[in-house]
Amino acid sequence: MKAYKLPYLSIEDYIKQEQDADSKYEFHDGKIYALAGGTLNHTILCGNIYNELRQALENKKSNCMPLTSEAKLHVKKSKDSNSFVYPDAMVICGKLSPSEEDKNSLINPVLIVEVLSKSTSGYDRGDKFHLYRKLPSFREYVLIEQDKAVVDVHYKGENSDLWRIIRYEGLSEIINLFSLNIEISMKALYQQVRLETSPSA
Numbered sequence: 001m002k003a004y005k006l007p008y009l010s011i012e013d014y015i016k017q018e019q020d021a022d023s024k025y026e027f028h029d030g031k032i033y034a035l036a037g038g039t040l041n042h043t044i045l046c047g048n049i050y051n052e053l054r055q056a057l058e059n060k061k062s063n064c065m066p067l068t069s070e071a072k073l074h075v076k077k078s079k080d081s082n083s084f085v086y087p088d089a090m091v092i093c094g095k096l097s098p099s100e101e102d103k104n105s106l107i108n109p110v111l112i113v114e115v116l117s118k119s120t121s122g123y124d125r126g127d128k129f130h131l132y133r134k135l136p137s138f139r140e141y142v143l144i145e146q147d148k149a150v151v152d153v154h155y156k157g158e159n160s161d162l163w164r165i166i167r168y169e170g171l172s173e174i175i176n177l178f179s180l181n182i183e184i185s186m187k188a189l190y191q192q193v194r195l196e197t198s199p200s201a
Contacts, residue, residue: 008030008031008032009027009030009032010030011027011082011084011101011102014027014032014084015102017032023035024072024086025084026083026084026085026086027082027083027084027085028083029081029082029083035086038115038117039117039146040194041146041147041193041194042088042115042117042146044191044192044193045088045115045144045146045189045190045193046068046069046088046089046115048188048189048190048191048192048193049088049089049113049115049142049144049184049189050066050067050068050089052184052185052188052189053066053089053091053180053182053184054066056180056182056183056184057091057180057182060180060181060182062093062180062182063093063094064091064092064093064094064110064180065091065092065093065096066089066090066091067089067090067091067092067106067109068089069086069087069088069089070086071086071087071090071106072084072085072086072102072104072105072106073085073086073087073090073105073106073107073109073112074099074101074102074105074106074107075107075131075132075134075135076099076101076107076134077131077134082101083131084102084105085128085131087109087112087113087114088113088114088115088144089112089113090106090109090111090112090113091109091110091111091179091180092106092108092109092110092137093110093180096108107135107137108135108136108137109135109137109138110137110138110139110140110179110180111138111139111140111141111142111177111179111180112132112138112140112141112142113141113142113143113144114128114141114142114143114144115144115146116143116144116145116146117146124143125143129141129154139155139156139157139158139179140153140154140155140156140177140178140179140180141153141154141155142154142175142177144189146193147195147196148195148196149169149170149171149173149186149190149195150167150168150169151167151168151173151175151186151189152165152166152167152168153165153166153167153168153175153176153177153178155178155179168186170186171186171187171190172186172187173185173186174186175189
């Protein structure tokens with residue numbers, strides 16, 4: 001999603017701005033960014049990944065809950081350094097933990113999903129991944145290409161700081177999500193998505 005920068009605000013002003021405008025903004029240490037709408041492929045993939053996560057977790061009778069891009073995430077980097085963002089999807093296991101600064105923001109995702117675009121791919125793979133790694137609960141990062149059947153999964157073990165990456169290419173692949181112990185098929189994920197090139201079956 002493309003972001004448009006707006007003037008500096010405090011956390012309290014930022015929360016009020018969202019409530020008054022009934023719009024979503026990212027917040028990074030006083031700077032806020034209005035989130036623009038995504039492409040049709042982006043919209044479809046966000047819906048598909050949420051549905052696949054929900055179904056797989058329900059089938060497993062898991063205590064983990066998937067959330068859509070309407071859910072806001074608070075990352076407290078230090079005492080005076082805060083970010084509020086809207087991942088394309090995330091999964092929280094066990095109790096939902098709201099932020100002390102904003103009751104409508106959460107702080108404890110195990111898995112985060114971002115659907116990549118040409119304008120945000122570098123940010124999602126770089127600075128945003130670095131930001132998410134500040135969260136103690138965070139163990140798995142799923143990056144979904146929207147114009148080709150390619151998914152990158154970054155994963156670390158529960159008691160490890162070592163991140164591993166697995167790439168899935170083609171509609172015949174099955175994605176393993178290790179933190180949740182579930183699988184998602186690429187074919188289901190990319191259902192109704194218009195791809196630039198024909199992936200391997």
